[in-house]
Amino acid sequence: MSQEEKKDETTVTQFLDAVAGGSATPGGGSVSALAGSLGAALVEMVVNLTLGKKGLEAHEAGLKKILEEANSHRQSLIATIEKDITAYQEVMNAYLLPRASEEEKKTRKEAIQKSLKKAADPPLFTAVTSLKVLKLCQEVIAKGNPNAISDAAVGALLAHAALYGGVFNVLVNLSALEDKHFVEKMKKELRRLEDEGTRIKEQIMAKVGEKINSK
Amino acid sequence: MSQEEKKDETTVTQFLDAVAGGSATPGGGSVSALAGSLGAALVEMVVNLTLGKKGLEAHEAGLKKILEEANSHRQSLIATIEKDITAYQEVMNAYLLPRASEEEKKTRKEAIQKSLKKAADPPLFTAVTSLKVLKLCQEVIAKGNPNAISDAAVGALLAHAALYGGVFNVLVNLSALEDKHFVEKMKKELRRLEDEGTRIKEQIMAKVGEKINSK
Numbered sequence: 484m485s486q487e488e489k490k491d492e493t494t495v496t497q498f499l500d501a502v503a504g505g506s507a508t509p510g511g512g513s514v515s516a517l518a519g520s521l522g523a524a525l526v527e528m529v530v531n532l533t534l535g536k537k538g539l540e541a542h543e544a545g546l547k548k549i550l551e552e553a554n555s556h557r558q559s560l561i562a563t564i565e566k567d568i569t570a571y572q573e574v575m576n577a578y579l580l581p582r583a584s585e586e587e588k589k590t591r592k593e594a595i596q597k598s599l600k601k602a603a604d605p606p607l608f609t610a611v612t613s614l615k616v617l618k619l620c621q622e623v624i625a626k627g628n629p630n631a632i633s634d635a636a637v638g639a640l641l642a643h644a645a646l647y648g649g650v651f652n653v654l655v656n657l658s659a660l661e662d663k664h665f666v667e668k669m670k671k672e673l674r675r676l677e678d679e680g681t682r683i684k685e686q687i688m689a690k691v692g693e694k695i696n697s698k
Numbered sequence: 699m700s701q702e703e704k705k706d707e708t709t710v711t712q713f714l715d716a717v718a719g720g721s722a723t724p725g726g727g728s729v730s731a732l733a734g735s736l737g738a739a740l741v742e743m744v745v746n747l748t749l750g751k752k753g754l755e756a757h758e759a760g761l762k763k764i765l766e767e768a769n770s771h772r773q774s775l776i777a778t779i780e781k782d783i784t785a786y787q788e789v790m791n792a793y794l795l796p797r798a799s800e801e802e803k804k805t806r807k808e809a810i811q812k813s814l815k816k817a818a819d820p821p822l823f824t825a826v827t828s829l830k831v832l833k834l835c836q837e838v839i840a841k842g843n844p845n846a847i848s849d850a851a852v853g854a855l856l857a858h859a860a861l862y863g864g865v866f867n868v869l870v871n872l873s874a875l876e877d878k879h880f881v882e883k884m885k886k887e888l889r890r891l892e893d894e895g896t897r898i899k900e901q902i903m904a905k906v907g908e909k910i911n912s913k
Contacts, residue, residue, distance in 0.1 A: 492709055494706065494707055494709050495708050495709070495710055495713055495732070495776070496706050496776070498710055499735060499776070502739040502742075502743055503738075503740075503742035503746070503768075503769070503772065505743075505747060507747065510740070510846070511848045511849040511851065511852030511853070512852075514736050514739075514740060514853075515855075517710070517736070518736070518856060520714060521714065521717065521729050521733070523718075524714045524729075525717060525718075525729060527717075527719075528718055528719065528720075528725060531719060531720035532722065553718075554718070557714060557718065561710070631725070632870065633725075633726045633727075633863075633867050633869070633870040634726040635726075636862075636866045637725075637726030637727075637859075637866060638726070638729075640730075640733075640859035640862050641729065641859055641863075644852075644855035644858070644859040647851075647855050648851070648852040648856075651848045651852060651906065652848050654848070655847065655848040655910055658910070659913075691866065695866065695869050695873070698870065698873035698874075
């Protein structure tokens, strides 16, 4: 059975058990990716509850594009659950390399640095993609079925949590990295993602509060 | 196959497909409950990565109690996924009741009001329980394995999102309720949950930022 098939057959309960257990994976990185994909699924839901509904035809073309994008983000975020696990295992493997001789020490150190840099990719992808999902939530709140407002709102909450979860999971690895240029560049990018995400989330929450209170 | 067994066998992919699809359930209410249970699972993970570890014995008894509580919240939140679906379907069924005669109109209206009140229970439970999970996150950040700080942080993000998701899902139903005393009481309770949740989340984020930066 391929890794892909195995993942596809994981039940919700099994996934939760695997998170709760005493191994380091799947952990916060994988859960963040899942949270982002749940946000994307809620965007799709709102679009599907809007398309073809009487009185809500105005944005059909735009909504179909949102549906496609959200579906693509959902799939890539789901794939990130497994990528995060693999990247973390590579870091662990690097730390387990022998360090008896000077040469071994050097090889091990280089392997650790390389694996740590690579381990930033999945959570960074989660943060970047969840910001895109958050923007789609904002669009469906403006253009989608008003009866699905709470679904879009929960999508935004999950996408925002996923963005921050991705950021935290990059940050914890940066402290062990020696390439200060890489670290500074990454920190700057993470701050940009956080700032933009928080700004959009606050706009969304204000809009949702307004719409729910006027119901 | 009982409903309980069916739920246990749902794969992650199937659940996401069901959310994304064009039916009103599972929606934001169920996703919020799942987000809360993911937060609880991450609390369990941090405890399991702490118990038995050298140098981290100080809080063993307290951590075991946290583990039990988090596991219980995880199970009850998972059960809420299905309860939210059932409650929503009862609201839909009430709206579908016949309304030809005055008597039918009266019966239908009473059934709608009753089902709407009942539909507040699952998301309110999600909000209340996710606040408890958030408090457990704060405890494991103080007492748990510092290497699992990002896992506890993601747990807090998910629990906070679940709390707000629960609140939104109660709020959207309140507007159609005629029992103003019930509505006011509920709104007050929701505000209390939001305020306490946000206060604790902000404390957690400050502490996590501090711990990650000092690594």
